[in-house]
Amino acid sequence: xxxxxxxxxxxxxxxxxxxxxxxxxxxxxxxxxxxxxxxxxxxxxxxxxxxxxxxxxxxxxxxxxxxxxxxxxxxxxxxxxxxxxxxxxxxxxxxxxxxxxxxxxxxxxxxxxxxxxxxxxxxxxxxxxxxxxxxxxxxxxxxxxxxxxxxxxxxxxxxxxxxxxxxxxxxxxxxxxxxxxxxxxxxxxxxxxxxxxxxxxxxxxxxxxxxxxxxxxxxxxxxxxxxxxxxxxxxxxxxxxxxxxxxxxxxxxxxxxxxxxxxxxxxxxxxxx
Amino acid sequence: xxxxxxxxxxxxxxxxxxxxxxxxxxxxxxxxxxxxxxxxxxxxxxxxxxxxxxxxxxxxxxxxxxxxxxxxxxxxxxxxxxxxxxxxxxxxxxxxxxxxxxxxxxxxxxxxxxxxxxxxxxxxxxxxxxxxxxxxxxxxxxxxxxxxxxxxxxxxxxxxxxxxxxxxxxxxxxxxxxxxxxxxxxxxxxxxxxxxxxxxxxxxxxxxxxxxxxxxxxxxxxxxxxxxxxxxxxxxxxxxxxxxxxxxx
Numbered sequence: 001x002x003x004x005x006x007x008x009x010x011x012x013x014x015x016x017x018x019x020x021x022x023x024x025x026x027x028x029x030x031x032x033x034x035x036x037x038x039x040x041x042x043x044x045x046x047x048x049x050x051x052x053x054x055x056x057x058x059x060x061x062x063x064x065x066x067x068x069x070x071x072x073x074x075x076x077x078x079x080x081x082x083x084x085x086x087x088x089x090x091x092x093x094x095x096x097x098x099x100x101x102x103x104x105x106x107x108x109x110x111x112x113x114x115x116x117x118x119x120x121x122x123x124x125x126x127x128x129x130x131x132x133x134x135x136x137x138x139x140x141x142x143x144x145x146x147x148x149x150x151x152x153x154x155x156x157x158x159x160x161x162x163x164x165x166x167x168x169x170x171x172x173x174x175x176x177x178x179x180x181x182x183x184x185x186x187x188x189x190x191x192x193x194x195x196x197x198x199x200x201x202x203x204x205x206x207x208x209x210x211x212x213x214x215x216x217x218x219x220x221x222x223x224x225x226x227x228x229x230x231x232x233x234x235x236x237x238x239x240x241x242x243x244x245x246x247x248x249x250x251x252x253x254x255x256x257x258x259x260x261x262x263x264x265x266x267x268x269x270x271x272x273x
Numbered sequence: 274x275x276x277x278x279x280x281x282x283x284x285x286x287x288x289x290x291x292x293x294x295x296x297x298x299x300x301x302x303x304x305x306x307x308x309x310x311x312x313x314x315x316x317x318x319x320x321x322x323x324x325x326x327x328x329x330x331x332x333x334x335x336x337x338x339x340x341x342x343x344x345x346x347x348x349x350x351x352x353x354x355x356x357x358x359x360x361x362x363x364x365x366x367x368x369x370x371x372x373x374x375x376x377x378x379x380x381x382x383x384x385x386x387x388x389x390x391x392x393x394x395x396x397x398x399x400x401x402x403x404x405x406x407x408x409x410x411x412x413x414x415x416x417x418x419x420x421x422x423x424x425x426x427x428x429x430x431x432x433x434x435x436x437x438x439x440x441x442x443x444x445x446x447x448x449x450x451x452x453x454x455x456x457x458x459x460x461x462x463x464x465x466x467x468x469x470x471x472x473x474x475x476x477x478x479x480x481x482x483x484x485x486x487x488x489x490x491x492x493x494x495x496x497x498x499x500x501x502x503x504x505x506x507x508x509x510x511x512x513x514x515x516x517x518x519x520x521x522x
Contacts, residue, residue: 165355167352167354167355167356168355168356168357168358170323170325170344170350170352170356171350171352171356171423171426171427172358172369172373173343173344173345174323174344174345174346174348174349174350174427174430174432175346175349175369175370175373175374175426175427175430176345176346176370176373176374176430177373177380178373178377180378180380181373181377181380184379184380185369185372185373185380185381186358189360189361190358190359190360264360266359266360266361266362266410266412267359267360
């Protein structure tokens with residue numbers, strides 16, 4: 001008998017195995033939903049798939065009577081817009097500061113402890129401050145995500161710069177490189193894939209801050225909607241929205257991974273000879 | 274012409290004396306090989322030449338001028354590992370030195386200047402036997418190919434002095450003969466001065482025009498850090514300063 005650590009599934013069974021937990025969850029849901037609905041046809045906790053489908057259809061393909069909007073797509077776009085703006089700002093600021101702190105010892109001495117301290121502030125604790133200072137509008141929600149995500153990207157990237165072998169930096173100097181040239185030809189190109197990794201890791205917290213901000217003060221958005229309909233125990237809305245949020249997050253992660261593999265082939269293991 | 278002069282050089286880190294009273298005069302186009310036990314200051318000596326360590330006392334002069342306090346294009350370096358740029362392929366690694374010096378702001382060359390840099394890089398690539406691998410990334414190369422590229426990358430900048438820090442230490446013994454032929458060829462081609470730290474005594478006699486042995490002359494068993502190493506032997510060798518055509522074949 002071989003050791004368990006040496007028994008690997010083949011490709012086909014790996015796919016089947018990865019589908020298994022999803023299938024188990026789905027079947028368990030069907031079973032308990034059915035059991036509850038048999039007992040009480042008015043049960044709202046585990047709605048039947050058909051109920052979910054018709055609610056979702058109404059949200060996605062029928063205009064809302066009051067606002068005249070397609071709520072599902074309107075919410076999706078509102079949330080994605082906030083998230084993408086915030087992630088774009090965070091990534092740019094993170095790259096700029098991470099690079100500068102990693103490369104320049106003077107800036108590192110000045111800013112690294114400050115960034116470390118700022119990154120420990122719980123972002124949700126400053127949300128009231130944001131609402132007071134910038135109001136309840138879009139800016140507060142976007143700023144919350146930026147405050148939550150940027151310090152982590154800055155710290156990660158500045159550490160990554162430090163991980164570049166010292167030999168490389170010395171070699172570049174013996175090839176005549178100035179500080180600026182070392183930044184643009186040696187450090188920055190090697191930092192792009194690290195930035196993508198850092199963004200992938202911060203996607204989870206970005207969504208967390210987005211939904212928290214939307215739950216508290218918003219008039220549209222995925223997080224706003226699920227907290228709104230919670231009052232009516234509308235699980236037929238909440239469940240598909242949660243699944244949709246998960247799918248969006250997964251898609252963004254997948255796109256970033258694809259970008260990394262396509263654009264920075266030198267950094268991924270598959271390109272090895 | 275490159276003259277390296279060291280006069281009464283001392284180097285200590287706190288209470289630990291690493292080098293003491295080192296005196297040396299090296300003329301133009303020499304191939305200096307440096308051997309010695311571990312911790313005898315060989316690498317510290319090389320780091321001072323490179324400009325990342327500075328002498329505690331004494332003089333360290335190149336052509337009569339004190340060493341700059343940071344690395345520069347007149348002194349090339351080949352480390353044992355990690356001196357290639359993983360995000361650039363072979364030809365880009367080789368052209369980097371030319372691009373950095375040709376374009377101060379962009380660090381990249383375009384158009385005719387790029388083509389001329391490329392043809393120069395192609396020539397050198399041919400000389401180090403890597404023509405077939407121009408589009409590969411460093412991680413796809415064997416250890417020996419990486420070191421060939423790293424040497425070529427330094428040589429393309431035509432440094433006055435080339436520093437080699439155990440460049441063949443991590444390589445398969447079977448390919449060191451090729452590497453020796455290559456380094457002698459480039460040394461004669463560019464007429465530079467080479468300082469090579471090595472663990473291989475045979476290699477140091479084989480390649481050098483001058484062999485330096487670093488060792489401690491005084492040892493205090495109560496406090497081993499009290500005395501540093503110095504050059505205990507400075508042996509002129511025959512070397513291979515002749516045209517290397519028959520060797521490179």
